Amino acid sequence: MSQTAKRVRAFRLNGRAHEVLVADNVLLLDTLREALGLTGTKRGCDGGECGACTVLIDGTPRLACLTRTEECEGHGVETIEGLVENGRMSRLQRAFHERLGTQCGYCTPGMVMAAEGLLRRNPDPSAAEIRAALAGNICRCTGYVKIVEAIEDAARGAP
């Protein structure tokens, strides 16, 4: 029970250099929410099954509930908080809002980050490609149709 020594881990978080003092057995989800106060990233199933905790690591969607903070050393982590531009929601966030792609909102940060990862790789995805990219994100409210429409809108440049 002696192996919990903390170490300083340096990584980029939402574009800015960050250092956190953390033990190897601490999850990224806990560092974000508990240590850094970035509660936009949600804890849903807490076991890799729902996508609510989706963040981007080096631009790729990953699950913060299965990722140790230690693994992020030297990499770039982006959370929902990082999408805000000058205090305004990004186009993708606005599209979720306008298109009613969010209801209770619990799945939304994960959905938006999964969609953000897709749009960076593929700025003009088909509905099938959107569904495939969001296949790991579960929503209890919307029925998904509005979410896909929101992402299509964001890709097309509306609203």
Next chain:
Amino acid sequence: MELLPPFHVATPGSIAAAVAAGQDHAASRFIAGGTDLMVNLRHGIGDPATLIDLRGIPELRHVSAEPDGLVIGAAVTLAELAEHPAVASRYPAIATAAAAVGAPAHRAAGTVGGNLCLDTRCIFYNRSAWWREANGFCLKYQGDTCHVAPTGKRCHAAFSGDLAPALLVHAAEIDIAGPGGVRRQPLAELYAEDGAAHLSLAPGEFLVRVVVAADPWPASYAKARARGAIDFPLAGVAVALRRSGEEVDGLRVALTGTNARPFLLAGTDALLGAPVSPAWLDRLGRLVQKQVSPMRTTLLAAQYRRRVAAALAQRLAATLGGLDAVGRAA
């Protein structure tokens, strides 16, 4: 869910350093993407003092698809494998199986080695520590009774990795590193029919790479699952089928999700020398139904998994044999 147990992470940069780390730390486990092991650790399954992260070893991160064969490093991610152009074009069964794992974020983190060395699964095992404790634990870990087959003395948890059958039908071999050096063996020999000890790796041994011969037989993979994504296979089947003229002159069928190990169907030689026909497909289906042994380890009935395994094998073989998916002349 529970906190993670206390552990520290070692990040060796070479095969030799990883072997040495395994010897230095008695209570250690190898880890790659962590998409299986992290969940289990949080469920109170295992209490390693050290995790040895294999992803910093350059040899393990490489796919090479040369004319003389395919070499896949154990720490290559499933997304990298599925999207590799030469794998997708020449080894479609392997690419399909890799793309059928979980959802995109699992494939971005999960690796080939982790998929092949995946722990076996059961509805009485993939549970929180308090759930398992309230249920008296079970034979596989911390308990002494199997809730699936209480009179038996062995665990029937199902191996549920998607990639293994697609590699087995290509007669893949693996390199294993350990204190004794690196050895090569058929992938099939990695596995044993025991849900509590399904891998034949000795302590301190890990997978380095998978090697597949060039000129693979035409092959494909399919799985049955409750939803179109995320879910593990209730049954997964790969078929490799070579024809000379109309007649089948090479056939390998491998299964996952139905037994404690992924395995190559025995007795397929009896199906050689004839064209694929409805009667031939019946014989194949019966062979599959006889050799799979799904138990009540999933929410869906074992009998469904038995029948869907046979149906998938028949569908894949029909298509590879020049018929349509239900066995009519295409």
